[in-house]
Amino acid sequence: MEAAAERASTTSRPDVSISRVNVLAVIPARYASIRLPGKPLVSICGKPMIQHVYERVQQAQRVSRVVVATDDDRILAAVRGFGGEAVMTRSDHRSGSERVAEVATQIPADIYINVQGDEPLIEPSAVDALVESMTVLEEPPVQLGTLCVPIQSPSDIMDSNIVKVVLDFQGDALYFSRAPIPWVRDEASRVHARHLKHLGIYAYRREPLLEFPTLPPGELEKLEQLEQLRFLENGYKMRVTETTFDSVSVDVPSDISRVEALIRKH
Secondary structure (H helix, E strand, O other), rough: OOOHHHHHHHHEEEOOOHOOOOOEEEEEEOOOOOOOHHEEEEEOOEEHHHHHHHHHOOOOOOOEEEEEEEOOOOHHHHHHHHHOOOOOOOOOOOOOOHHHHHHHHHOOEEEEEOOOOOOOOHHHHHHHHHHOOOOOOOOOOOEEEEEEEEOHHHHHHHOOOOOOOEEOOEEEEEEEEEOOOOOOOOOOOOOOOOOOOEEEEEEEEEHHHHHHHHHOOHHHHHOOOOOOHHHHHHOOOEHHHHHHHOOOOOOOOOHHHHHHHHHOOO
């Protein structure tokens, strides 16, 4: 009991030096997309989507700098055109984390945040919450982090496009899956199971991020097509912080009108 209480006390205290932590937010953005080609540049309320993401992340108080990492001259020009910062990266990266890792070889930082380029409604306070989860007074320090939100709609539990996550007692991820986890076997019993939706935003300290491209992809990553499973299969812990923010991503053309309606509403 005493050990558990001590763990709880250490993981709940933000580091007093958080304001001095150098946090680089990287937005991976590639032009190729099967379902929506040129996705970062699609117009949403008169702006390219990548600009919405960039400006939202800039509002996060814990972020020191925001950079778009792309492999396409059109995206590079668009970002620089609205006054943003962008860097060119290789075109052979298999995941956003590998692209962020390339940026980390060029730009030093204490913590790197990987923000998906198709999240034009990303909540700045959620980004701050993720940064704070990486700076708690804990030994050893948290190396990797991400966010989750409770699933409200039963249909989302069965949706393979919505990634679910289950946690251990310390709040670290046990597993991520497109399948409905946890699965309630005894349907006759009155059991309340919490299902958590994984939000595709990651935080890394420099060392594990630079190591990521060298780690062997495991069978689970290949089957689920989830890059974060590479960390888990190679023995890393990933801290998962619960938030009330739920993301609305743009994956297909019909998502654009939905996002535009939400922007006009709020």
